[in-house]
Amino acid sequence: MTLPNWAELHAALTHFPVALIITASALDLGAVVLRRPELRAAGFWVLGAAVCSALPTLALGFLAVNVFFGDGRPPEILSTHRFMAFTSTGLALAAFTWRAAGRDRLEGLPRAGATLLCVLAAGAVGFTGFLGGRMLFATAMASSDPPPAAQGAPPDPDVRLAAQGEVVFRGQNCLSCHRFGPQGAGRAPDLTRVGARRPDPDWHLRHLRNPASTVPGSMMPGYAQLGEDKLRALAAFLASRK
16 A cells, blocks of 8 residues: 555645635634524634645645656646645635734724625635646546547557657656556556547647647646657657557
8 A cells, every 4th residue: 555645635735724724614604694603613713724724735736747757847727726725725714814913803994894805715725626627636637547538549559659658658757656667656647548548649639739728727747848759759658559
């Protein structure tokens, strides 16, 4: 049994701040509508728990991005997801700090302001979770079989070109994310028999140039900078893995 990586730990914790921030917002609104102060008191403690769970979740997400991309630029959807995660946590922290400073006895405009911050935090964290789900399902789509209309019988990749592509594959450190036979990590789709799922070298070529063009929401960086020859060799290698 292998230990979970940063991305897996982040995924395990991320549901807690999402659920807690939304619950705290619902309790605050319920306290206003139903005029029940005990709901607001409960919301205060739930919001505190949300902030406490959000901070390690943010840290694990930051570490996971560094593992995946290092000094490279992450995809736009991941950058937006990260920005919204910091935004929602900041709003929740501000609301909790404001209420804690007043011993949760705010009234009038200060109370309305703190409630508004909590509601905004709930909206922001909901959108953060939506983006995370898009990225998760994009990874699952990349591992799944193509629809029947996309399945065909493209010509077998050139053996010599595929051999050149294997050199490129290993030189680009693809195994730091993908599994290939007994080697590599499991953070991204398994490429051991990727050619059985995606036999068309042209599909791989498009995916390597711009992953999001074939798998919307993909977190994989593009490799257009490798140049056409290396890209075609790498696409031939991936399509040959059956």
